[in-house]
Amino acid sequence: MNKEDRPVFLESDGYRLRRIVDALRFLPFLGIFFVVVPGIMLSGAVPRSLSGVGIYFFAIWIVLILLTAILTRVFAKRGKETEEQ
Amino acid sequence: MGHHVLLIEDEPNITEALRFLLNRDGFTVATHADGATALEAIDREAPDLIVLDVMLPNKNGFDILRDLRAETATQQLPVLMLTAKGQEKDRALAESFKVDKFMTKPFSNQEIVSTINDLLAR
Amino acid sequence: MSINLLIAVSFAYVALLFAVAFAAERAGNRGWLRSPIIYTLSLSVYCTAWTFYGAVGYAARSGLEFLTIYLGPTLVFVGWYWILRKLVRIGRMQRVTSIADLISSRYGKSNALAVIVTMMAVVGTTPYIALQLQSVTLSFQAFSETSSGGWRFEDLNGTALWIAVGLAFFTILFGTRNLDTNERHHGVVMAIALEAIVKLLALLAVGIFVVWGIAGGLGDIAARMDASAIASQKFNGGRWVGLTFLAATAIICLPRMFQVMVVENSDERHLKTAAWAFPLYLFAMSLFVMPIAVMGLSTLPEGSNPDLFVLTLPLAAGQGGLALFAFLGGFSSATSMVIVASIALSTMVSNHIMMPLYLAYTKSNASMSGDVRRAILMTRRISIGAVLGLGYGYFRLSGSGEALAAIGLISFAGVAQVLPALIGGIFWRGATRWGAVAGLIGGFTIWAYTLFLPSFGEGGLMSVMFLADGPWGIHWLRPRALFGIDGLDPLVHALIWSMSINTFLFTVFSLVSFPNPMERLQGAQMVNVFEHSIAPGGWIGSRAEAEDLLVMAQRIIGASEALKVFQVSAQEQGKTGALPDPTPQFIDRLERVLSGSVGAATAHAMVSQITGGTAVSVQDLMxxxxxxxxxxxxxxxxxxxxxxxxxxxxxxxxxxxxxxxxxxxxxxxxxxxxxxxxxxxxxxxxxxxxxxxxxxxxxxxxxxxxxxxxxxxxxxxxxxxxxxxxxxLENGQVVMTAEDITLGAVLDKVTRNVNLGPDLKISRQRAGDGIVISTDVGRLSQVIINLITNARKYCIAKQPRLKIVTGQMGDMVVIDFIDNGKGIPAKSRDIIFEKFSRLSDESGAGSAGLGLAICREIMERMGGSIAYLPGQGGAAFRLTMPQKMAATKH
CATH class of the missing domain: 1.10.287.130 (Signal transduction histidine kinase, dimerisation/phosphotransfer (DHp) domain)
Structure with missing residues (x-):
């Protein structure tokens, strides 16, 4: 997408949509970070509180679900899917 | 007598023979060798009869005959046509243009002179 | 709790599933049946009996590790924009029928590749089906042990057999009722959605009962958890990461997941709902796993099978109804998995193995004629039977529950081998068939060697010695410590080696091999699928589809003919109007009718463009x-x-x-x-x-x-x-005798003797006079005399002059005769060489007009020519002749 060719101020909708797509793309990496990194940090150790660890993962999980739901809905609402790669 | 005959013929030897024959019988004779200017020659000479060859340079005898018949002045002018080709269709063509007589070369001297006399006597 | 009641309830439940599936098939394309919720629920075939019962057992044995099985898929769905979106779009555009079909069409419709993937899928899925059969039989057993009389379940094998037969029956009935061009099964999907609700509610019900009925709420659970034996376990980071990766891979690569996620997908936009709704479903499914495991461990007697805590906890608490509900949940998990897996596998087996064989034998062309149609349905049914038969056989062979418990993850690792070929195929245009084959075979071999075969236990398929010392005592080939890497968890060990060797082979072979044109086209189509396809429009009502089809058909076969076809079909469907529903049968017929006019492939491409919204595939185009x-x-x-x-x-x-x-x-x-x-x-x-x-x-x-x-x-x-x-001359009867002479000599002789008349003067340009020619001198002289005579006769200049020029042009000798008269008019130049063509205005006596005709004849006899030379001022003729006269022909 050649951004120079486009008027900057009239494109705020398209711009916003592309940033939402960026966020959607970023989401799994956020998830991987918060799921995998603690797993590695905890490796070999006995967790001090199993329930605490459990609650952490469930919390991360529900946050990811909520973020996905919100972003996807906003994305779907913002007009048709733009097919930028 | 004093009938005036115009010979339209491009072969000089034939012209000479005819001139001799007609002069001998008391005709005055004029000759013309070119098809294209034949009509003017006829106008000029005002002949009593024309002997017309078919194969003429620039304009053939049929065309001259047709033009003659189209003019009121020359509509009735007696025309004797001579041809060396001797084809039947030529005779038919000449007759369609109201030729008075159509003869094939070579001709008998006696025959051609008497034919000319007959045509002028009509 | 009577076992008879259990059986009765099971039958009633199965009958309900039949009814739902049947109703869904009848209802056809109703909007709500294609809702994103149904799609999301159908994805729950991921949660099998192994997760329904086994997750609790897993949690009881290994703590939080069971979460990875759900977190992996969650990450994939959260990142749907990367992979799933593309897979679903490709699936729609290429009319993909299975994961084997996708791989094969990506790599240039290679059936060999499809066969490899199919085999791997069968090997990877069979133990999993066996696992489902086992869990259902075990749950029956759990009931029978606590049941108050009636007959007892001694014969587990018999139970499993009956379950397998029943599932085969259901699958054949709803999986092969007809051949949908898109391989979609609305009835099955609806039944599975229903089962998804049942198993979720069942697990939630058990969980709520356990937390607030048996334990004293969440705080109590947390306390019991931290006090339990699980809490003292070390956290295994390697397995945590490996399993998360494995589960993420499985959600993409498992044949049954591919079936519901890509093949059965009727609208791409459903993915946007599933992206968060499916993780939410998984979240709900795992929410009470840990509490149930903890409570089972702390309240049930020592040695109870933790895999059955979901059932045995309510039973022990005397909650028969709840236990029955839980049983139905487990039953749903098992059956939905088996049904979808066997449909997916049978599609692959029939499309890529049995049909090619059948077609090779019958040598019929692969059009969708009635015969082939029947053959496809038959191979599908046989395949379903075979897949379930294999599962049952594996169940009988393996026997012990221990071997089966680990098989879920082993299966995952097996199907994960498809991942490099799949992901590489849709993101990397350079991926080739040989890369895919090498990666798949390499990865699968390592998987079988390091994980699958050893899983049958020491002394199973591999001897104790083999496992401990490697084949022939080669230490670094030990299946569980490949290349001397020791001390890893067997699963992680197998995963690392198989995936890395797989990826390595895939990459290297792709880099060094060269794809064929079909491969390259397909590669471009898939990798850039979003540039090659349009975003899907809204759901098209069947009426609009039928109308579009009619408009198109009218254009091809004419208005009245098209109307007739449509009316007949509408009547057969019992509809009054002229527009039939676009059922598969009707579309099939229409395609056949159209193919009479435009060819089968074109007809298919045109029709599917309207009905499926599918883009035309490369193969179609070809x-x-x-x-x-x-x-x-x-x-x-x-x-x-x-x-x-x-x-x-x-x-x-x-x-x-x-x-x-x-x-x-x-x-x-x-x-x-x-x-x-x-x-x-x-x-x-x-x-x-x-x-x-x-x-x-x-x-x-x-x-x-x-x-x-x-x-x-x-x-x-x-x-x-x-x-x-x-x-x-014309008859070629003239004999010419050649003699050598110079041009100059000929001309000298002629000009000396010819009668020039009184005026004509001849001038010569003697450039070519010295050329020796071989010719008939007499005839050539005749020509020259003729030309000079003509000049004498026809040149009408005051002082007639004739210029004779000799010369050479290439191989030919030329003599030009140019006078200073007025020349010959252009219109006459063509006819002067004809016989008797004397130009009348210059008629000279004594010429028959044959002179130039004779000249032409002579020159042609000698292999030369005579031509009028324009632009020379007067009349000009050019004689052209070869230096050596042509041989005379007689």
């Missing part, structure tokens, strides 16, 4: 191109034929013209000869009669007339000579 080429060739042939006819007609016309011309020419020739002969004869006759009949004629006149007669006689003789000459 087939269309083939058909077009055939038609083009046919029309080319026709065109060639008509051209041939035109040519023949023209040749006939020309021949006719020639004949007519010849006849005209003959007439003209005869009349010309007549004229040429009669003219001198007229003079001769006339003058001889004059001489004979005229008396007293003068002496001079006698002499004159006699000489005229003499000249004309000479003329006659000359004409007769010329006529004879040209007839001899």
């Amino acid at each position: 087939a269309v191109a083939d058909e077009t080429a055939q038609m083009k060739e046919y029309s080319n042939q026709l065109e060639a034929k008509s051209q041939e006819l035109t040519i023949i007609a023209r040749q006939l016309g020309e021949a006719n013209d020639k004949l007519t011309n010849l006849s005209v020419q003959k007439d003209a020739f005869l009349s010309q000869i007549s004229h040429e002969l009669r003219t001198p004869m007229t003079s001769i006759r006339s003058f001889s009669e004059i001489l004979r009949d005229t008396s007293g004629i003068g002496e001079g006149e006698i002499t004159r007339y006699s000489s005229i007669i003499h000249d004309e006689t000479m003329r006659l003789t000359r004409i007769l000579d010329d006529l004879l000459d040209i007839s001899v």
